[in-house]
Amino acid sequence: xxxxxxxxxxxxxxxxxxxxxxxxxxxxxxxxxxxxxxxxxxxxxxxxxxxxxxxxxxxxxxxxxxxxxxxxxxxxxxxxxxxxxxxxxxxxxxxxxxxxxxxxxxxxxx
Amino acid sequence: xxxxxxxxxxxxxxxxxxxxxxxxxxxxxxxxxxxxxxxxxxxxxxxxxxxxxxxxxxxxxxxxxxxxxxxxxxxxxxxxxxxxxxxxxxxxxxxxxxxxxxxxxxxxxxxxxxxxxxxxxxxxxxxxxxxxxxxxxxxxxxxxxxxxxxxxxxx
Numbered sequence: 001x002x003x004x005x006x007x008x009x010x011x012x013x014x015x016x017x018x019x020x021x022x023x024x025x026x027x028x029x030x031x032x033x034x035x036x037x038x039x040x041x042x043x044x045x046x047x048x049x050x051x052x053x054x055x056x057x058x059x060x061x062x063x064x065x066x067x068x069x070x071x072x073x074x075x076x077x078x079x080x081x082x083x084x085x086x087x088x089x090x091x092x093x094x095x096x097x098x099x100x101x102x103x104x105x106x107x108x109x110x
Numbered sequence: 111x112x113x114x115x116x117x118x119x120x121x122x123x124x125x126x127x128x129x130x131x132x133x134x135x136x137x138x139x140x141x142x143x144x145x146x147x148x149x150x151x152x153x154x155x156x157x158x159x160x161x162x163x164x165x166x167x168x169x170x171x172x173x174x175x176x177x178x179x180x181x182x183x184x185x186x187x188x189x190x191x192x193x194x195x196x197x198x199x200x201x202x203x204x205x206x207x208x209x210x211x212x213x214x215x216x217x218x219x220x221x222x223x224x225x226x227x228x229x230x231x232x233x234x235x236x237x238x239x240x241x242x243x244x245x246x247x248x249x250x251x252x253x254x255x256x257x258x259x260x261x262x263x264x265x
Contacts, residue, residue: 091215092120095234099124101146102136102230106128 012060021045022053026062026076033075036065115237122232130196130221133228137161137199137219165190167201182208188217197221213238 016022024043028034040050054074057063064077126133136142140159148154148169156170167188172181188203199219205212215236222229 091118091213091234091236092122095122095232098147099122099230099232101149102133103124103126105136105142105146106126106132109128109132 013062016056016060016062019053019056021049022057025050025053025057025074029063029074030076033073036072036074039074115239117235117237119233119235122234124230125224125227126230127227129226130223130228133221133230134196134199161190161193163190163193167203191216211239 017026021043025039028039028042036047036050036054040047043050054063054065058065061077063074065072065074067073136146138161140157140161143159143161144154144157148157148171154169154171156168158166158168160166167186167190169186170183172183184205184207186203186205188201190199191202192198192200198221201217201219202214203217204214213236215234217235218231218233220231220233222231
């Protein structure tokens with residue numbers, strides 16, 4: 001994936017789901033909300049590692065976490081994969097890049 | 111099913127140090143247009159351009175292996191609605207993801223001579239279909255994603 005696409009909202013979702021552990025987290029919380037420690041157990045990774053993955057997933061809107069009492073619960077964010085609704089933003093940045101490439105092309109011509 | 115349509119308009123401007131006829135040529139010549147329009151982060155698998163009023167422009171590219179929908183085709187089919195040499199180009203086009211229409215847009219490119227160069231103004235008006243924001247599409251998108259996640263996890 002190019003750097004330009006990686007910086008778009010959809011690109012961040014693609015990047016987040018490129019990691020097998022994060023895909024496993026998304027799949028598990030899509031069935032029901034889970035605490036961080038219950039998430040970490042079967043994945044065989046530390047709570048710190050889970051927290052890092054959750055930050056990535058929260059950052060691109062795929063997963064939401066909330067603290068209830070002493071337990072942090074993770075759930076799927078139904079808004080997160082509106083890849084298509086992100087198309088409005090995608091369109092604009094796509095055209096920004098196209099017009100820049102048009103400028104590059106014109107600059108090459110003499 | 112939610113049949114809401116959402117609308118979005120934006121305006122982009124660029125100034126290029128080349129006269130309008132050179133900028134216009136980058137829209138009229140298929141080889142040139144392909145370079146700035148259809149290549150870049152994703153090289154289009156197919157690009158066709160028939161530059162005349164009523165002429166069709168088609169683009170197809172596929173989402174890569176590192177996306178949630180690998181191999182899915184994104185197609186854009188546009189029609190040149192108005193062409194004024196060196197001054198204006200208007201294209202209406204519909205974008206689809208697989209079989210589903212995502213959006214229809216009207217793109218107006220105005221070329222304004224300015225200090226020996228050209229100011230290009232793009233006014234981009236879009237309607238995003240219920241797929242763009244509706245719960246059905248959201249649900250469908252999730253279901254498809256989760257099916258694919260399941261397939262990946264079983265591999």
